Amino acid sequence: MTDTSNFRHIDVALGERSYPVWIGQGLLDDHARWRSALRGKHVLVISNTTVAPLYLDRVAKGLDGLRWSSFLLDDGEAHKTFANVGLALDALALLGATRDACVIALGGGVVGDLAGFSAACWMRGIDFIQMPTTLLAMVDSSVGGKTGVNLPAGKNLVGAFHQPRAVVADIDTLASLPDREYRAGLAEVVKGAAIGDLPFFEWLEQNAEALAAREKAPLIEAIARKVRYKAGVVARDETEQGERALLNLGHTFGHALETAGKYTTLLHGEGVAVGMVLAAQLSERLGMSQAADTTRLHRLLTTLGLPTAIPPGMDPEQLLALMRLDKKNTAGTLRLILWQGIGKAEIIGGVSDEAVLATIKDALTT
Numbered sequence: 534m535t536d537t538s539n540f541r542h543i544d545v546a547l548g549e550r551s552y553p554v555w556i557g558q559g560l561l562d563d564h565a566r567w568r569s570a571l572r573g574k575h576v577l578v579i580s581n582t583t584v585a586p587l588y589l590d591r592v593a594k595g596l597d598g599l600r601w602s603s604f605l606l607d608d609g610e611a612h613k614t615f616a617n618v619g620l621a622l623d624a625l626a627l628l629g630a631t632r633d634a635c636v637i638a639l640g641g642g643v644v645g646d647l648a649g650f651s652a653a654c655w656m657r658g659i660d661f662i663q664m665p666t667t668l669l670a671m672v673d674s675s676v677g678g679k680t681g682v683n684l685p686a687g688k689n690l691v692g693a694f695h696q697p698r699a700v701v702a703d704i705d706t707l708a709s710l711p712d713r714e715y716r717a718g719l720a721e722v723v724k725g726a727a728i729g730d731l732p733f734f735e736w737l738e739q740n741a742e743a744l745a746a747r748e749k750a751p752l753i754e755a756i757a758r759k760v761r762y763k764a765g766v767v768a769r770d771e772t773e774q775g776e777r778a779l780l781n782l783g784h785t786f787g788h789a790l791e792t793a794g795k796y797t798t799l800l801h802g803e804g805v806a807v808g809m810v811l812a813a814q815l816s817e818r819l820g821m822s823q824a825a826d827t828t829r830l831h832r833l834l835t836t837l838g839l840p841t842a843i844p845p846g847m848d849p850e851q852l853l854a855l856m857r858l859d860k861k862n863t864a865g866t867l868r869l870i871l872w873q874g875i876g877k878a879e880i881i882g883g884v885s886d887e888a889v890l891a892t893i894k895d896a897l898t899t
């Protein structure tokens with residue numbers, strides 16, 4: 534059952550489509566709570582071959598009396614593909630899922646993004662519930678309704694905004710999460726603070742060692758603060774007409790680094806960590822921010838055990854070409870989230886290729 538002392542409830546306020554984010558211990562077994570978000574009789578649980586053996590049984594116990602099946606992805610970013618969306622839709626067809634069916638996404642961000650997109654596509658949109666099992670998915674990907682898949686040409690190039698009905702973040706599942714994945718999740722926590730919450734950034738600096746050591750109290754506090762921050766941004770700008778783009782700090786560089794490394798070199802959160810440092814360095818080059826802020830960002834990421842340097846062997850021109858396919862760009866110009874210092878970010882258009890290339894080349898040589 535849910536341990537109430539560590540329980541948090543945060544709403545994503547979107548009118549009739551508002552939904553709760555429940556954060557706590559034992560939530561996968563709190564069937565009455567999450568079953569309240571189910572409407573029909575059909576459920577497809579989408580997970581992967583690593584997470585399902587660990588946690589699917591606990592979810593399955595809550596599906597008594599329903600018609601349900603599961604669809605398991607192979608593990609890894611390389612499987613966040615259109616082909617797998619097709620197979621997930623086939624699984625919904627085989628189940629006979631009607632419009633009141635629900636998809637449950639049990640896993641990290643890869644599972645959540647693909648499951649959410651499958652739900653958005655089936656019969657032009659059915660319900661889904663996020664059950665994130667990585668730190669990154671708890672603090673970021675399960676909240677806000679960005680769903681989608683990668684193409685060989687780049688990350689997340691196909692997708693839809695489709696909000697979940699509920700987010701069930703059972704932090705007990707983090708016990709089995711490898712350290713490297715845990716640290717990658719912390720990068721998206723730092724991002725939220727770096728964009729728009731100076732007091733949170735200062736709190737992270739004070740609690741960095743405890744967070745790196747996975748201490749429970751600061752961890753719950755960090756998850757809740759990041760989710761509350763993101764929920765506010767999403768409520769104000771659901772479809773990224775303005776402010777929401779700031780959540781992309783570090784991502785134009787980061788996605789290019791992930792794609793260039795064929796998803797085997799850097800995890801998403803690691804790409805975001807390196808990308809935030811590059812965005813800070815580019816901002817300095819353009820006279821928008823101070824070296825002292827870049828140093829603080831660098832120090833916090835390092836204390837949390839995150840990479841801050843471009844992996845060896847990356848080609849600056851290839852990275853720039855990948856950055857040109859970023860969704861924030863407009864005809865002919867690169868638009869990036871740049872940094873004005875801790876807690877302040879801005880979307881800037883017309884960034885020159887020269888400035889981006891010089892930033893990447895400097896980072897590769899220092």
Ligand SMILES: NC(=O)c1ccc[n+]([C@@H]2O[C@H](COP(=O)([O-])OP(=O)(O)OC[C@H]3O[C@@H](n4cnc5c(N)ncnc54)[C@H](O)[C@@H]3O)[C@@H](O)[C@H]2O)c1
Nearest residue numbers: 583641642643644666667669670673674679706709710801
């Ligand atoms: N939609 C959004 O707003 C959004 C936000 C951030 C990231 N993303 C996307 O999320 C993805 C990254 O998500 P991620 O970092 O969770 O990666 P992931 O989904 O690949 O999960 C990381 C690894 O941890 C394993 N795992 C998951 N839960 C586990 C557990 N409890 N115990 C043991 N192993 C576990 C997975 O099998 C995988 O190997 C990327 O595709 C990224 O683009 C989306």
Ligand SMILES: O=C(O)C(=O)C[C@@H](O)[C@H](O)[C@H](O)COP(=O)(O)O
Nearest residue numbers: 673677679688689777780781784860
């Ligand atoms: O929720 C958002 O908005 C984000 O940008 C969150 C990011 O951390 C996340 O990686 C997202 O998937 C990036 O989206 P994209 O629009 O750059 O594909």
Ligand SMILES: [Zn+2]
Nearest residue numbers: 721784801805
């Ligand atoms: Zn991200």
